[in-house]
Amino acid sequence: MITIGYTELAIGSLLLFMHAAVSLWYRTGVAVSLLVAALRMVVQLALMAYVLRYLFVTQAGFWTLIAALVMIGFAGYEVTARQKRRLRGVWTYGVGTGSLFIAAAIVTLFALLVQIKAEPWYQARYVIPLLGMVLGNTMTGMAVGLSHVMDVLYRERDMIEGRLALGHTKWQATQTVVRSALQTGMIGIVNSMSASGLVFIPGMMTGQLMAGADPVEAAKYQALVMFLIAGGTAIGTTAAIFLSVWRLSDGRHRLRLDRLHLIK
Amino acid sequence: MLKIEKLDVLNIKASRLCLAFGECIALCAPSGAGKSVFLKGLADLLENEGRLSLKGQDRDVIAAPTWRQQVTYVGPKATWWDDEVKAHFQDLDWLVDMMGRVGLSSETVNWPVSRLSSGEAQRLCLLRALEVHKGNEVGILLLDEPTSALDDKHARQVEALLLDYLTTKRIGVLFVSHDERQVSRFAQKIWRIEDGFVVEEVKP
Numbered sequence: 001m002i003t004i005g006y007t008e009l010a011i012g013s014l015l016l017f018m019h020a021a022v023s024l025w026y027r028t029g030v031a032v033s034l035l036v037a038a039l040r041m042v043v044q045l046a047l048m049a050y051v052l053r054y055l056f057v058t059q060a061g062f063w064t065l066i067a068a069l070v071m072i073g074f075a076g077y078e079v080t081a082r083q084k085r086r087l088r089g090v091w092t093y094g095v096g097t098g099s100l101f102i103a104a105a106i107v108t109l110f111a112l113l114v115q116i117k118a119e120p121w122y123q124a125r126y127v128i129p130l131l132g133m134v135l136g137n138t139m140t141g142m143a144v145g146l147s148h149v150m151d152v153l154y155r156e157r158d159m160i161e162g163r164l165a166l167g168h169t170k171w172q173a174t175q176t177v178v179r180s181a182l183q184t185g186m187i188g189i190v191n192s193m194s195a196s197g198l199v200f201i202p203g204m205m206t207g208q209l210m211a212g213a214d215p216v217e218a219a220k221y222q223a224l225v226m227f228l229i230a231g232g233t234a235i236g237t238t239a240a241i242f243l244s245v246w247r248l249s250d251g252r253h254r255l256r257l258d259r260l261h262l263i264k
Numbered sequence: 265m266l267k268i269e270k271l272d273v274l275n276i277k278a279s280r281l282c283l284a285f286g287e288c289i290a291l292c293a294p295s296g297a298g299k300s301v302f303l304k305g306l307a308d309l310l311e312n313e314g315r316l317s318l319k320g321q322d323r324d325v326i327a328a329p330t331w332r333q334q335v336t337y338v339g340p341k342a343t344w345w346d347d348e349v350k351a352h353f354q355d356l357d358w359l360v361d362m363m364g365r366v367g368l369s370s371e372t373v374n375w376p377v378s379r380l381s382s383g384e385a386q387r388l389c390l391l392r393a394l395e396v397h398k399g400n401e402v403g404i405l406l407l408d409e410p411t412s413a414l415d416d417k418h419a420r421q422v423e424a425l426l427l428d429y430l431t432t433k434r435i436g437v438l439f440v441s442h443d444e445r446q447v448s449r450f451a452q453k454i455w456r457i458e459d460g461f462v463v464e465e466v467k468p
Contacts, residue, residue, distance in 0.1 A: 162343035162389075165307055166396050167333035176345055252308055253328040 001211050013038065048128075055124035064124045068108075068131050075135045076100050079240075082143040085150040085260050087247055095243045096146065100138060103236030107134050107228050115224055133204060133225055134232040137189060141233035142240050145185025149241045150260065152177045153248055160255050170249040178241055185237035189230045196226065266306070266318050266335060266404045266436060273305025273312035274298070278462035281455065285402045286433035288426070290451035291440050297457045299440045300340070303406040306438070307337035319402070337406040338393045342385035344377040352392055362391050366421045382413040387422065397435065407439040411446065419443075423450050 016038055023031040055064055076097025086092045108131050112121045116130075153160065156177060163173035171178075196202050197219075201209070205222035209215060250256050265284040271277065276298040283289055291299050305312040308328055316323040318334055346352060350373050353359045360370045366387045372380070380388065390410055397403045405426075411419035423446070429435045438455070441447055447454065454465045 158339065158341055159343040159345055161304075161309060162339060163345060164329075165309060165332055165337040165339065166393065167329045167331075167336070169329050250311075251328075253332075254309055254311065256311075 052124060052128060055128070059120075059123065061120070061122045064122055064127050067124070067128060068104075071128075071131060071135060072101050072104055073097065075104075075139045079139055079143045079146065083147055083150060083263070085147075085154060085262050087244070088259050088261055091247055091259070095240055095247065096142065099142060099236045099239035099243060100135065102239055103138050103142075103232045104131055104134050106235055107138075107232040110231075111224070111228050129204075130225070130228070134228055137192075137229040138232040138236040141185045141188050142236045144188065145181050145237040146240050146244060148184045149177060149181035149244050152180065153245070153255070154257060154260065157255060157257060164253055164255065170245070170253045170255075173253075173255075174245050174249070178245060181241045182238065185241070186233060189233045193226055193230065196222070202226070267316070267320075268306070269315040269317070271302075271305060271312060271314035271316060273310050273314075274301050275460055276302045276305065276457065276462065277460055278302070278314075281462065281464060283404060283436045283438055285404075285436045286430055287453070288430055288437045288439070288451055289453045289455055290447040291438055291455050291457070291462075292447065293457035298460070299457065300408050302457065302462055303337055303408055303438065303440065306404075306406055307332055307335050309337060318404070333396050333403075334400055335404045335406065336393045336396055338390055338408060338410060340409040340412060342380075342382070342389045347376050347378070349373055349375050349377055349380070349388065352388075353395055355395065355398070358395065358398065359391060362394065362425070363387075365425050366391070367418050383415070383418060386410070386413045387418070390422065394429075400434075402434055402436075404436045404438070407437060409440050409442065411441070411443070419446065 016034065020031045020034055023029075023034065051067055055067065076093055079096035079100060080086065080093050083096075087095060108127065111130055112118070112126060116126055118126050153174065160173045160177070164170065192202075202222050202225075204225050205218045208218040208221060213221075248256050248259055265282050265287075268278050268281040268283075270279045291302065293299050301310060304310045306316065308316075308323065308331055318326070318331070323331060344352060350356060350359075353373075356373060360373060363370055363372065368384060368387055372384060372388070377385070390407070393405060397405070411422055414422065426435075426437055427450075430437060439451070441450075455462050456465055457463075
């Protein structure tokens with residue numbers, strides 16, 4: 001594998017500074033957030049690299065678990081941060097992080113135990129990258145699905161209440177909303193599966209190719225990861241949407257939008 | 265009958281009120297006094313406290329959807345969950361028959377809901393609620409401005425249809441209306457909301 005030096009890396013970031021200059025000139029306000037995001041990325045990747053180096057050496061299952069939980073926590077926070085309408089109280093983070101945890105745990109454990117079968121199965125070399133890929137994609141689908149379900153439940157409140165008034169259960173009354181939220185949450189992964197191999201080579205396969213792996217082996221790995229990501233997105237999005245509907249209604253089949261608030 | 269022993273829904277209170285099957289009561293109060301809130305509370309659509317019973321059966325022992333199939337609230341705005349009118353009904357023969365009685369053309373069944381005028385939509389929403397009551401022996405209708413989008417002729421047709429249900433004592437009606445003439449010709453009793461309390465006024 002060809003290693004890149006810090007100078008080359010710094011030159012790579014020049015493109016970013018060029019855009020920051022343009023953005024400053026036109027006062028688009030993007031400059032600051034662009035540079036902050038870039039800085040965050042560098043710091044986070046560096047931290048992750050050192051953490052991984054430590055985990056690879058020590059082979060400590062306990063610390064790998066802690067790292068995994070921290071990643072899920074941050075992903076849950078990111079999902080919530082993108083919501084305009086949020087549940088009140090602990091549910092704000094509870095629904096996002098909870099669903100993400102369920103999805104990531106099921107999918108990652110499934111891959112580690114059934115497909116990859118490393119010895120021991122909890123090696124950080126496999127756990128962390130897999131979890132990262134699953135989380136990154138599941139997070140996006142979930143954020144979209146959750147925003148959709150909250151917004152539409154709010155917007156269609158008269159329709160839902162109308163159905164409840166006719167004696168429909170809360171699940172019947174919210175059926176159309178749940179259906180469209182499930183579709184919306186899955187659009188991203190469907191698109192990226194359809195386009196991969198034709199329009200772009202996914203990040204993981206790219207990495208393996210550049211590291212010298214056989215293209216067929218790399219493609220197999222990538223297909224597996226895509227299955228996992230799709231599965232994770234499906235589980236996470238479904239869980240988050242049903243949890244939201246459950247929380248925004250009560251045992252007497254009432255719509256409880258008082259449990260929702262708008263972030264300005 | 266629907267018996268309100270005690271009810272508190274968002275600070276609109278009522279106690280010891282009865283609505284019998286065959287009885288038609290108007291709920292009168294200025295705008296913003298909580299008429300819709302009270303009706304929705306009776307249908308258990310809003311969080312509330314108190315004791316309600318229907319035919320001697322306590323509200324708490326009846327599942328909410330079952331309660332609402334017997335104590336049905338019809339809101340002032342028409343709402344739809346499908347693009348087609350007919351997707352909102354089960355028995356289309358019954359529907360066509362009933363549509364004739366409130367001045368709706370039978371073709372309307374095949375329309376998309378986007379084509380309906382507000383008056384047509386309002387009458388169809390009322391029929392939708394009546395269809396829920398088709399299998400019931402008795403029931404209560406809570407009508408929130410049921411004829412607000414109708415001209416006088418159609419409003420009277422709706423009243424005549426409801427009167428038919430009332431005289432056979434199959435339903436009791438509690439309705440909100442801002443039309444004083446309608447209240448005086450159609451209601452047997454009046455309930456008013458005064459300082460957050462729903463009280464009965466005996467019609468002179």
